[in-house]
Amino acid sequence: MSETVWSMCGMCSVRCPIKVEVDGNRIKWLEGNPHLLGGALCAKGSAGVALRNDRERPQQPLIRDGGRGAGKWEPVSWDTAIEYIGEKLDIIIDRYGARAVMLSCRGGPFMDLFKTFIHGLGSPNFTNHDSACGRNVHHASLSVYGLGRKGFIYDIKNSKHLVLFGRNIFASLRIAEANQVLDMLDNGGSLTYVDVRQSLTGIKATRFFQVRPGTDYALALGMINGIIKADAYDKEFVDRYTTGFNQLASFVEPYTPEWAAKECGIKAKKLKDFISEVSEQAPQVIFHPGWMLSRYRDSFYASRAIHILNVLMGNIEVKGGQLFPKGPGDCGVKGLRSLDSQVPKPEEKRADGVGWKYRHFDKGPGLFHLFYDAMLTEDPYPVKGVICYRHDPFNCFPDPAAQKEALDNTDLLVSIDTHYSEFGWYSDVILPESMYLERDSIVATQKGPKPRFIVRRKAVDPKFDTKPAWEIFKLLADRMNIGQYFPYNSIEELWQWQLEPTGHTIEEFEGKGFVSLADEPIMYDRDNLDGKFKTPSGKIEFISQKLADAGLASLKPYESPRKAPKGNFRLIFGRSPVHAHGHTVNNPLLNELMPENSLWINKRAAAKLGISEGDLVDVISASSIGTIKAHVTEFIHPEAVYTVHGFGRQVPLQSRAYHAGMSDQKLQSGKLMDMDPAGGGLCLCEVFVTVRRSTKNPKRRVEL
Ligand SMILES: Nc1nc2c(c(=O)[nH]1)N[C@H]1C(S)=C(S)[C@@H](COP(=O)(O)OP(=O)(O)OC[C@H]3O[C@@H](n4cnc5c(=O)[nH]c(N)nc54)[C@H](O)[C@@H]3O)O[C@H]1N2
Ligand SMILES: Nc1nc2c(c(=O)[nH]1)N[C@H]1C(S)=C(S)[C@@H](COP(=O)(O)OP(=O)(O)OC[C@H]3O[C@@H](n4cnc5c(=O)[nH]c(N)nc54)[C@H](O)[C@@H]3O)O[C@H]1N2
Ligand code: SF4
Ligand SMILES: [Mo]
Secondary structure (H helix, E strand, C coil): CEEEEEEECCCCCCCCEEEEEEECCEEEEEEECHHHHCCCCCHHHHCHHHHHHCCCCCCCCEEECCCCCCCCEEECCHHHHHHHHHHHHHHHHHHHCHHHEEEEECCCCCHHHHHHHHHHHCCCCEEECHHHCCHHHHHHHHHHHCCCCCCCEECHHHCCEEEEECCCCCCCCCHHHHHHHHHHHHCCCEEEEEECECCCCHHHCCEEEECCCCCHHHHHHHHHHHHHHCCCCCHHHHHHHEECHHHHHHHHCCCCHHHHHHHHCCCHHHHHHHHHHHHHHCCCEEEECCCHHHCCCCHHHHHHHHHHHHHHHCCECCCCCEECCECHHHHCCCCCCCCHHHCCCCCCCCCCCECCCECCCCCCCCCCHHHHHHHHHCCCCCCCEEEEECCCHHHHCCCHHHHHHHHCCCCEEEEEECCCCHHHHHCCEEEEECCHHHCCCCCEEECECCCEEECCCCCCCCCCCCECHHHHHHHHHHHCCCHHHCCCCCHHHHHHHHHHHHCCCHHHHCCCCEEECCCCCCCCCCCCCCCCCCCCCCCEECCCHHHHHCCCCCCCCCCCCCCCCCCCEEEEEECCCCCCCCCCCCCHHHHHHCCCCEEEEEHHHHHHHCCCCCCEEEEECCCCEEEEEEEEECCECCCEEEEECCCCECCCCCCCCECCCCCHHHHCCCCCCCECCCCCCECCCCCEEEEEECCCCCCCCCCC
16 A cells, blocks of 8 residues: 655755655655656655665764774664763863864754754854855855845746856756746746856757856956946846945946956857847846855855846846745744754854854854864864764865864764765764655745745655654753753654744645645835845945955956966866765665766867877876876866766775765865855865876877
8 A cells, every 4th residue: 555755855955845655664656746846856866765775874873993984883772872972072071161062064954953952062163064065155145135145036937037157057956946947948038058168057058158267257247347338237226225336337347248258268249149138138137146156266256246247137026036035924924943042042152263253254154164273273272073964074175184184183073974974984973864765854944935834754664773863963962961952752742842833733744745835926025125135234235344344345356267287277076967966976876877977178188188088087186186087078168177076985885986986075185274265165166187198098008
């Protein structure tokens, strides 16, 4: 007898709603929730069953038995593992105070549990992965709107033109978003794609600009100039809601479209055509800020320029533009009760300096990489305990060797993961979480034009001795005598506690897996958006006093990206549609689809180096060398080489992924602390490598 379970995918951090057909304790079928995704699921989502059946994942708690990273583990009971962590934490807290413990997680809708634990201990040091992801875009958005990166959602389906700067939307997937783009294209909308190489998105685009690496800021400035010159911006909107327009207009004066086209290596006519087109289509034009504008030295300013382009289009709170995400409050419903809101706010300063040393950054999750500084220098104070939930710093931040040096000054490393992560392999304790089909999660809010509450339900029992996060953190909290902040004994009690103020019950989720809080999309009155922009002035700030107070320009003169030293290439990276970072590389099905990465290299550059398609090449940086197959193509800029992130794993118990392909972050030597001072993002694309035909080629080619 088959039974339907409404749940949420967990193969990547998008967490799509899913429908699971279960027979006994066996998954029969997985698909996207038909009410929200029309049944669609991506390749990774479909490989969830392979993860469940995979024995190459931690099957019970493990305590290190041997040196860090030596790979010797003692399997222990949950009681023993929790007690071990508890004793270590007691000693750290006794010696250095609770602030010496930090916790990092992947962010997202279930964060409340993890924040509660670390704040409950009395430490302010909650953090996440984002200094290697979207921090520059986030901080740029804060400086323009007073709202973070998630301050807007994009009504792509109804737009007339979507502009993407390295936002590879069909490969770096969110199912609902990719479907919206397809709908927009079906409705006759235009898609402009900007990248240094051709991609899955580029081939579906109506216009493709192949730019010189690191020149997006120039392109955006040229667009701003062209739009202002053509008088094609929304004057009324700009007058009503912004400050600093005149300074913006005079700042962009020298950055003409002709200048930008030259700087980026594209045709001026094509750029001018683009400007005329969007001028006609405004306000239904969206410049998607994405994430990729986060990895160069001027990405903060490039992101600010993209946010400004949206404002010039006047696309805010119009159909086909940028919409304010609506929450329960907009539907007359109280929000979910939060565990963290019951905990007194720790008063200590953060060890990463965010909020006091770096006042212009959002102190919510701070900046993980700066904790490494505190570990090394004990300034502002020692950090001795690190807990990572759903986060693998070695796969996330540059230069794992440099990270290990800092971590060697700590007394406790805990990895709470469904897989063996690279960091987990170096840790002292691995607490295995049940994979997503085997666990319930707390109720989450999904904001949008039609906000909803949604929940992940367990579809099958755990195959191994693993536990869900809500139970792991409850066990840890009880051991640390902060159980009062986790006022539940079962997930049902927790759901009820969360939902109580909302007036909804968990039974209401049974029909479709979610509770919708609005029947029709909610729109604010665009003529009365006062109070919606959370900047100090209450306006959209082209010129920000807060940045000036931090000694930073609001509009920074453009500097051309550094040319690669002779014989070097800029190493850039991206994702595959069939993998999520590094944690799916060992999945039996996904590994079959893509077992290793390759190095994209421009045809002419390859010819000079005697490299042909499929040759093994050595990719060499200051401290590391990787060897993979070359993909020789004309569809990448000659200054760059490209690879898919997540490969080159070093956990021997992951037999399929072990040493398959090359790790980009290992090549990013010396980059761990190289952050954009204005945006806080790490300059991951400011890395240069040399490439040579490897001596490991199976067939040696001797040319006489
Ligand atoms: N399948 C899959 N989907 C995912 C993820 C995943 O792991 N797998 N991860 C999710 C996460 S965490 C994120 S942050 C997003 C990331 O989503 P995106 O930002 O869309 O993704 P990336 O794949 O990192 O793509 C980066 C692109 O930028 C290009 N690029 C490099 N340098 C430049 C430049 O100077 N200018 C321009 N214009 N382009 C440049 C690269 O060639 C590459 O194509 O994807 C999300 N979706
Ligand atoms: N060189 C280089 N560095 C990068 C990037 C790049 O492309 N190149 N991309 C950057 C970007 S955009 C991001 S977002 C970060 C991502 O970096 P991370 O946030 O570290 O990456 P993820 O792979 O999403 O997740 C990390 C861990 O979560 C575990 N995990 C997966 N599912 C679950 C679960 O259900 N429960 C638990 N407890 N654990 C789970 C995985 O096994 C993995 O060990 O990396 C960044 N760093
Ligand atoms: S995008 Fe794919 S892997 Fe990610 S949550 Fe959705 S279905 Fe799962
Ligand atoms: Mo990311």
